[in-house]
Amino acid sequence: MDTLGGAETAAAGADTGADTGAATTSVDVAVVGAGPAGLYAAYCAGFRGLSSAVIDALPEPGGQIAALYPEKKIYDVAGHAAVRGRELVDQLVAQAAPFEPHYLLGRTAVSLAPDAGAGWSIGLEGGGLVRAGAVVIAGGLGRSVPRTMPALRPYEGRGVAYHVPRLDEHRDRDVVIVGGGDSAVDWALALEPIARSVTVVHRRSAFRAHEHSVKQMYAADIRVLTDAQVTSCEGAEYLEEVRVTIGEEELVLPAQSLVAALGFITSLGPIAEWGLQAENRQIVVDRAMRTNLPRVYAVGDICTYEGRVPLISVGFGEAATAANHAAVELRPGSRLAPEHSTDRDAMPLS
Numbered sequence: 001m002d003t004l005g006g007a008e009t010a011a012a013g014a015d016t017g018a019d020t021g022a023a024t025t026s027v028d029v030a031v032v033g034a035g036p037a038g039l040y041a042a043y044c045a046g047f048r049g050l051s052s053a054v055i056d057a058l059p060e061p062g063g064q065i066a067a068l069y070p071e072k073k074i075y076d077v078a079g080h081a082a083v084r085g086r087e088l089v090d091q092l093v094a095q096a097a098p099f100e101p102h103y104l105l106g107r108t109a110v111s112l113a114p115d116a117g118a119g120w121s122i123g124l125e126g127g128g129l130v131r132a133g134a135v136v137i138a139g140g141l142g143r144s145v146p147r148t149m150p151a152l153r154p155y156e157g158r159g160v161a162y163h164v165p166r167l168d169e170h171r172d173r174d175v176v177i178v179g180g181g182d183s184a185v186d187w188a189l190a191l192e193p194i195a196r197s198v199t200v201v202h203r204r205s206a207f208r209a210h211e212h213s214v215k216q217m218y219a220a221d222i223r224v225l226t227d228a229q230v231t232s233c234e235g236a237e238y239l240e241e242v243r244v245t246i247g248e249e250e251l252v253l254p255a256q257s258l259v260a261a262l263g264f265i266t267s268l269g270p271i272a273e274w275g276l277q278a279e280n281r282q283i284v285v286d287r288a289m290r291t292n293l294p295r296v297y298a299v300g301d302i303c304t305y306e307g308r309v310p311l312i313s314v315g316f317g318e319a320a321t322a323a324n325h326a327a328v329e330l331r332p333g334s335r336l337a338p339e340h341s342t343d344r345d346a347m348p349l350s
Contacts, residue, residue: 025053025102028134029330032137034063035062035064039092039096045099047099047341048323051102052102054101055124109122109271136297137296138299139300142269146162155233159256159258162260170257173257175257178262181263182213185210188220201229204226228245240256267281280304284305285297289325
């Protein structure tokens with residue numbers, strides 16, 4: 001996913017080793033996408049003794065979980081009765097950490113070309129190159145650009161954001177949330193206990209969010225303005241107030257944070273030009289997660305095959321399948337099945 005903003009950060013204190021220049025990184029496996037499937041692919045590659053680089057346009061690991069619902073509980077991940085999105089991402093980063101994947105965050109992979117010396121070369125937006133023997137594409141729903149409004153653009157990065165990676169950034173602030181879907185309502189409920197005030201502005205009278213969540217929102221200490229529209233943002237340097245119209249009435253709301261939960265426009269982005277067979281904006285793979293290009297695999301929601309179920313847990317299995325087939329391709333004669341993790345310490349092979 002693409003976000004507006006720039007700094008490269010890491011989850012759970014991981015050393016991302018993030019590069020911003022035109023350096024060349026050479027690894028065994030390049031993972032395009034730092035969502036759950038991509039992070040687990042980096043772990044599986046490391047467990048097989050393969051070096052990896054993880055590339056993502058977002059400035060931190062986690063993919064859509066980090067961007068859209070880091071504080072929501074997820075109930076369908078094996079081994080977890082319930083786990084918050086942020087906790088799951090932190091654990092995946094920690095799981096891969098012993099194998100020292102090289103993180104290239106806040107970077108977009110824009111090109112894929114054969115490399116006689118390594119297998120594949122991935123060009124990065126803004127300069128830089130990743131050379132890898134194999135590539136695992138774990139791009140989720142593809143490249144996503146947040147929907148916005150003209151009134152919000154002048155304050156992007158200065159109080160206006162399109163997702164909430166960490167709730168505490170909004171502690172003791174007056175927060176305005178624009179939107180009527182699940183993300184808008186979920187963020188309002190999550191921020192209400194820690195923000196000075198929370199106001200939800202929705203242009204319609206009815207919400208698209210889950211009915212139970214909407215009832216919780218109306219029962220909480222949250223101001224809800226429907227049939228309303230944000231017309232302008234004001235502030236000397238950073239956001240200070242938001243103007244909202246409801247019919248002929250104009251309200252001026254104090255606001256140090258505005259979260260625009262207006263949805264995203266998704267596409268395969270540059271990946272669509274890589275020569276991959278695709279159907280309905282998804283990459284076609286076989287049972288080994290192989291694409292039509294040699295040593296290029298696709299896993300998670302960006303891939304498609306008959307009978308696929310779009311679950312995080314399914315993506316984990318696909319990541320393991322791809323990484324282990326890549327290990328055999330890169331090291332002919334090695335076994336497809338990895339050794340049991342219980343038979344040794346989960347550290348890189350010497």
